[in-house]
Amino acid sequence: MRYDIAIVGSGPAGLSAAINAKIRNKNIIVFGTESLSNKLIKAPSIDNYLGFYDISGEELKEKFQNHLDKMEIEITYKKINNIYAMGDYFALMSGEDMYEATAVILATGVEYGKPIKGEEEFLGKGVGYCATCDAPLYKDKKVAIIGYNKESKEEANFLNEIASKTYFIPMYK
Template sequence: LIVDQRYDLIVIGSGPAGISAAINGVIRKKKVKVFGISDLSEKLTKAPRIDNYLGFFGVSGMDLKNSFANHIQKMDIQITEEKVDAVYAMGDHFAVSTRLNMYEATSVVVATGVSIKKSIPGEDVFLGKGVGYCATCDAPIYKNKVVAIVGYDVHAEEEANFMLDVASKVYYIPMYKPIKKIREGIEILEKKPKEIIGDDHAKKLLFQDGELEADGFFILKDSVDLDQLVPGVEIAEGHFKVDRHMETNIPGLYAAGDCTGKPYQYLKAAGEGQVAALNAVSYLDNR
């Protein structure tokens, strides 16, 4: 575990909410770190046409994403491609843990969006019985065993690469393109999972054409349950409960974008990111 330095503000999520929060934090001269993906957000890159983003009538999601990427590049804001597993309130600061590292910040903006990924039939039945959501956490159980990892975004690659040191065989089933960095020795299967079957324990992953036997199956999605992500945070109807300052029940912890509730829209997300960051700045300045 490494704590490199204490940040003023850690932003979790690189969609419009997170990017907007980061930009506003940097403009106010705060030391900001952003976690997410270099492609910013799948919900941006996959949108065919957007008619309601102010000033960008008819833009494609990819073009809007490129404009955002250009904006942060000009401001020298980098995205750290690590998935955040948990945010712990430590009193005067927050500890932000990723798979391999621990970071510290005085304030945090959570902008993780909401998951639209459907589960694989059987996933819930076998959860904890051969199906897991954190490969690095459960790695010791699969020493010298066969493991299949279904990865929904680039963050999952880190876990598959880690598993290779433990398991006797690792299969990687990517649900996105392109693959970035999978270690040699991992077998990549470009197939769409249909169902997980077994008896009292998961045994096989079925595809449209074929099946895969393994001792353990990991389904690595881009999102974590909100109350699991931030222990002690108040949730209302599946979203972070925030006030008009976008502050949660934990002082110094803000939320923005889809994760605070509907409407799920880019401009609402970007606006909330700004409100959250500017209030985080006030929080920092008033300490």
């Protein structure tokens, strides 16, 4: 079977794409995880998602799941290992399984490297990845930002307006 669209990723971007494709009567397949988004479910409080103020990541995940259920959108719990352009379609590989789609949307988010000691343990409890998302948590507090790209300096400047003190540690050249 060839799908109109294969969506790789079940976070907010991938799910939004799936909903819009379904509304347009496209035959879709969405690849993702049961948690939809590991980063989402670890968020203690989300204030910057339109329509939802002061909602936990777990609560927002449940709202996403309810929306998917009502629209009869299922998540295929498989990891895509390779995608091949085959001319007029794409072949998506998950182990030995192959899927075909006319178009592919990659909404995989950002993967981080090896965590720093304590990073996973304190994620959502002082450790975060998004200045805009997490800024209210750091109001009038001392903050350290470890920057792995040039854009991280902008994030540090933004947090500097909210935090009492900001320390920026660039890890790029």
